[in-house]
Amino acid sequence: MKITGIAHNAINVLDMEKALDFYCSAAGMIKAFELPRNGAPYIVYVKIAKNNFIELFYGGEKDRDENYAPDLIGYHHWCVNVTNLQALRDRIFEKGYIKEDIRPKITEAGGKNMWIHDPDGNAFEILQPLPDSEYKGRDEFLGIGHIGYVVSDMPKALDFYCDKLGLKEIRTAERDGKPWLTYLAAKESSNGLEGFDGQEIELFWGGKRARPNTWQSYGGMHLCLACEDVPNMVEDLRRRGVTIDIETKVGDDKNIQAWVHDPDGNRIELMQIHPDSPQARA
Numbered sequence: 001m002k003i004t005g006i007a008h009n010a011i012n013v014l015d016m017e018k019a020l021d022f023y024c025s026a027a028g029m030i031k032a033f034e035l036p037r038n039g040a041p042y043i044v045y046v047k048i049a050k051n052n053f054i055e056l057f058y059g060g061e062k063d064r065d066e067n068y069a070p071d072l073i074g075y076h077h078w079c080v081n082v083t084n085l086q087a088l089r090d091r092i093f094e095k096g097y098i099k100e101d102i103r104p105k106i107t108e109a110g111g112k113n114m115w116i117h118d119p120d121g122n123a124f125e126i127l128q129p130l131p132d133s134e135y136k137g138r139d140e141f142l143g144i145g146h147i148g149y150v151v152s153d154m155p156k157a158l159d160f161y162c163d164k165l166g167l168k169e170i171r172t173a174e175r176d177g178k179p180w181l182t183y184l185a186a187k188e189s190s191n192g193l194e195g196f197d198g199q200e201i202e203l204f205w206g207g208k209r210a211r212p213n214t215w216q217s218y219g220g221m222h223l224c225l226a227c228e229d230v231p232n233m234v235e236d237l238r239r240r241g242v243t244i245d246i247e248t249k250v251g252d253d254k255n256i257q258a259w260v261h262d263p264d265g266n267r268i269e270l271m272q273i274h275p276d277s278p279q280a281r282a
C-alpha cells in the first residue's frame with residue numbers, strides 16, 4: 001500500500017481554549033507544537049501517539065447546525081483507540097464533559113467503545129479494542145483508529161479510495177438488510193485485530209444532503225494520509241485521472257505534501273514526513 005496510515009485529523013475549532021481543555025486536560029492528549037502563519041496563531045498540533053495528531057485550526061465558523069446527521073454528506077466522526085477506556089472515561093467525567101450515565105459499551109468485536117462530543121459538538125469515539133485483562137492499569141493512546149465520512153455515491157468513493165489511492169476494502173456492515181458502513185484499511189493492524197493499531201476509513205452509505213464545506217466551516221476540515229513517496233504518488237494519481245488541487249510542495253514544517261479531494265469534495269492531504277519536521281520530533 002502506498003498510503004501508510006492516517007497522519008492526522010484536522011478540525012476547525014470555534015474556541016481553541018475549550019478545545020485544548022477537552023482534548024488535552026480531559027482526554028489526556030499532548031499539546032505538541034504550534035504552526036503559526038504570517039506571525040499569527042494558525043494551527044495547534046495535539047499529539048495522540050507517535051506520528052498521530054489532531055490539527056486544531058483557529059478561526060472556525062459555525063456555518064452549519066447539525067454536525068453529523070447520518071444523511072449529511074462529508075465528515076462524520078473520528079475515533080481514537082486506547083488501552084484503558086474506563087480510566088479515560090473517568091477523567092473526562094471528572095472534568096465535567098460527560099454525564100454520569102455515559103459509560104463504555106461492549107462492541108460487536110468484544111472491545112468497548114464510547115461516543116461523546118468535543119466542546120464544538122464534533123462526534124468523538126473512543127475505542128478500546130481488547131478486553132481489560134490485556135491492558136490493566138494503562139490508558140495510553142494506541143493512535144487514531146478511524147475517521148468516518150458519509151458518502152453520496154459509494155461506487156465513486158470506492159473507485160477513489162481503493163482503485164486510485166490504494167486503500168484496501170475490508171467489509172461492509174449491514175443494517176436493516178441494507179449496506180450501511182464500508183470499512184477501508186488505511187493501515188493494516190500488526191496483530192490482525194480490528195481496531196488495534198490498524199487504521200480505517202469508514203464510509204457510511206446514504207449521504208443525501210449537502211452542507212457548507214468551506215475552509216473555515218467548523219468541525220472536520222481535512223484528512224491527512226501519510227505516504228512514503230508523495231511526488232511519485234501524485235504522478236500516479238494524475239495518470240489515473242485524479243485532479244491534483246495543490247501540487248507537491250515542501251511545507252513550512254519541512255514535510256512534502258500535496259492535496260487532492262474525494263468525489264464528495266472532502267479534502268485530503270498527502271504527507272511525506274521529513275525526519276527533521278516537528279511532527280517527526282514530537
Ligand SMILES: [Fe+2]
Pocket residue numbers: 077078079125146148202
Ligand atoms: Fe466509528
Ligand SMILES: [Fe+2]
Pocket residue numbers: 008010055222224269
Ligand atoms: Fe493537515
